[in-house]
Structure formats: structure tokens, C-alpha cells
Amino acid sequence: MRQTPLRGLLTRRLSVFLSLVVMLLLSVAAGSLVLARTISQRSERIQVENSHIRLTEAIHSAAYHLILEASLLLPGPTRATSDRLAQESAELERLLAEYRASHLRQRDTESAQQELTMLAEVEALAADLMGATAHLLDVDGIGEPEKSGVLARLETISREIPESVARINTLHRRRADALIEQSRRDLATILGVSVGVALLAALAVVAASRYAARRVTIPLQALASAARRIAGGDYSQRMVVHARDEIGQLAEAFNVMAGRLQAHERQIQGLATVAERDRLAREMHDGPAQALALIRMRLPSLEEAVGRDDAPASQAIARELRDIATRASQEVRQAIFDLRVMVSRNLGLVPTLTEYLHDFSADSGIRVDFSADGSEFQFAPDVELQLMRILQEALTNVR
Numbered sequence: 001m002r003q004t005p006l007r008g009l010l011t012r013r014l015s016v017f018l019s020l021v022v023m024l025l026l027s028v029a030a031g032s033l034v035l036a037r038t039i040s041q042r043s044e045r046i047q048v049e050n051s052h053i054r055l056t057e058a059i060h061s062a063a064y065h066l067i068l069e070a071s072l073l074l075p076g077p078t079r080a081t082s083d084r085l086a087q088e089s090a091e092l093e094r095l096l097a098e099y100r101a102s103h104l105r106q107r108d109t110e111s112a113q114q115e116l117t118m119l120a121e122v123e124a125l126a127a128d129l130m131g132a133t134a135h136l137l138d139v140d141g142i143g144e145p146e147k148s149g150v151l152a153r154l155e156t157i158s159r160e161i162p163e164s165v166a167r168i169n170t171l172h173r174r175r176a177d178a179l180i181e182q183s184r185r186d187l188a189t190i191l192g193v194s195v196g197v198a199l200l201a202a203l204a205v206v207a208a209s210r211y212a213a214r215r216v217t218i219p220l221q222a223l224a225s226a227a228r229r230i231a232g233g234d235y236s237q238r239m240v241v242h243a244r245d246e247i248g249q250l251a252e253a254f255n256v257m258a259g260r261l262q263a264h265e266r267q268i269q270g271l272a273t274v275a276e277r278d279r280l281a282r283e284m285h286d287g288p289a290q291a292l293a294l295i296r297m298r299l300p301s302l303e304e305a306v307g308r309d310d311a312p313a314s315q316a317i318a319r320e321l322r323d324i325a326t327r328a329s330q331e332v333r334q335a336i337f338d339l340r341v342m343v344s345r346n347l348g349l350v351p352t353l354t355e356y357l358h359d360f361s362a363d364s365g366i367r368v369d370f371s372a373d374g375s376e377f378q379f380a381p382d383v384e385l386q387l388m389r390i391l392q393e394a395l396t397n398v399r
Contacts, residue, residue: 013245021204028197035186042179048102049176053169055099059122060165062092063129067158070133071151089130096123115171122164129157219247223254235262283331291328295321349384353391360395368395 066088100123103116132153219242226237237258239251298321305313350372357368 017204017208021201024197024200028193031193032190035190039183039186042183046176046179049172049179052099052102053172053176055095055102056165056168056172059092059095059099059126060162062088062095063126063161064158066092066129066133067154070129070154085133089133092126092130096126111171111175115168118164118168118171122161122168125157125161125164128153129161132157215243215245216247219251223251226254226258230258230261235265287331288328291324291331294324295328298324349387352384352388356388356391364395366395366398 066085069085069088096119100119103112103119132150135150219239223239226239229237235258238255241248241251241255298317301317305317353372354370357370360366361368
């Protein structure tokens, strides 16, 4: 039979399965990394929004202190209040400049434009506030009407600046809340994908186990069982080929091996049968055939003795012929036993021995006890034949 190379179907299927698993894991890992990077970027943006909120709160605080210091100038400016007023004005200008500089790096979006518009309002209020404070510093001994006008402006600014700052803070908080919510959704997505991948991995392991059991483990167990039966001498075992993969080709090779072993066993059995027949033919020639020839040769002597009325000679020759015939009969019966053993060899060694010993006891009257531990004894045909020959020789000596 022509040998076909292994095509590696199981190997390819396993490689495809592992490749899919690796690709799935890599895809999940890549997606998780992208989401994690996005979450990290959102965290930075949330920090930026929080810094803007703190900066607007600082602007509000600086404007409040500036208004407070300006109110202290109304009775009359002093050196100390003038210095503090200048410091508060400079601080307010610095905070506004820092806030605007931080927004120059932002993308040009509708929200950013809205925030810049609000910032412009705050800057206008701050400019109005610093203008009012500068008027207080430049004018000496202003009258009551002017004081009332400055005070009214300060009260208006003190109401409008917190409102403008609050609107800006609300915008930043909304952005921060939106970013936090998106990060939560991304974390939930990562968690869901991880759980899904874990479930898919568990299902894949179960499926792979069932596939391995159905395509590998169970066929290999059946193959091992058949191999054990063949080792016991049952060469009729064959495997059912379910697929053309490595296991299927192994089953085919096993069937070819079993067929060759069975053919070889039949050949050996046939040769053993021929050898046994040749041995029986030699024994028939050396035993019964020679006995018959001797009887034929002695019959003329018996006839002469009878013709001479020589009773003693006739009786002696008759006894001799009877002994020869008895030995020939025993040899013929032994040959018959041997032939029956050859016919019944297909029953197995133990049944054949049992039948042979039963026939021997019935023919010779000698009781023979036989026992065997189990009935599954399998030997090569020539070994079984040798065992039978040893037993026959031993029983012949006993007889």
C-alpha cells in the first residue's frame, strides 16, 4: 500500500484556533490601550478644567479685594491703601492674562468661543473696575456726587463679576462632568469587553476540550484498546476512520498493520498445518504402514504353520500379529487425535487442550485433571503446536 504523507489537518486547525485567540486578545488589548490612553487624556483635560475653575475663583477673589480696597479710598486716599490698591490691580491683571494665555492653546470650538466671550465680559468689568480705582487715585478731594457715582459703579461691578465668573465656572464644570462621564463609560466598556473575552475564552476552552476529546482522546483510547487486543492475538481488530486528519491516517495505518499481521498469522498457521500433516504422514508411514507390511509378511508363516497343523507355532505367530495390530491401532487412534487437534486449533488453546484430554481419558481410561487461570491464552501457531506435541508425548509415555 502506498504511504501518503501526513497532511497536518489537526496542526492547521490548532494553529488557526490559536491564531484567532491571539488576534482576539491582541485586539482587546489594543482597544483597551486606546481607551486607557483616552481616559488618561481626559484626566489631563479634567485637571485643566479644574485649574481654570481655580483660576476664575482667584480672579473673583482678586476683584473682590480690589473693590474692597477701592471702597476704603472713598473717605480719602492714603499711602498704604494706594499701595494695596496697586498690588490688587496688578494681581487682577496677571490672573486675567494667565487665564487668556491658557485658552490660546485650546481648539477653536463653539464652547471655546463661548468661554472667550465670557472672559471678554470679565475683562471689560475688570477694566472698568481698575479704571474706577485709578480715578480714585488721580483725583484729590473729589466731591460727594463723584463719590456716589464711583460707589455705584463699584456696586454694579461687584454684582456682575461674580455672575460672569459663575457662568464661566459652570461651563468648566459641565465640561469636567462630561469628561468624567465619558471616562466612566470607557471604563465600563473595558470591563464589559474583559468579561466578554473571559467568557469567550471559557467557551473556547470548553469547545477545544470537547473537540480534542472527540477527535483525539476518544480515537486514541479506541486505538490503544484495539492494539491491546491485537497484542493478545486477536488480529481481526479494525479502526473506523472518521476523518482524514493525523488521527484518521494513524487509524488507517493501524488497519493496514492489523491486516498484514492477520495475513501473516494465517500464513504461519497454514505452514504449521502443512508441517503437522507432513509429520502425521511420516508417523503413519513409520507406524501403521510398517505394521501392516509386517503383518502381510508374517501371514504366509501363519498359513504354513496352520497347514502343518503346528498349533504352538500358529498360536505364537497369531499372538505376534495381534500385538502388531494392537500397536498399529493405537498409532492410528493417536493420529486421529492429532488430526482432531489440528481441526480444533481455531477454538483456542484452552478449549483444544480440554477436548483433547477428554478424548484421551475416554480412550485410555486414564483420568486427567486440567485447570487454567482464565481462558484467554494466545500464542503463535507454532508455539501452540509445540505445546500440543509436548502434551501428546507426555501422555503417550504415561499410557
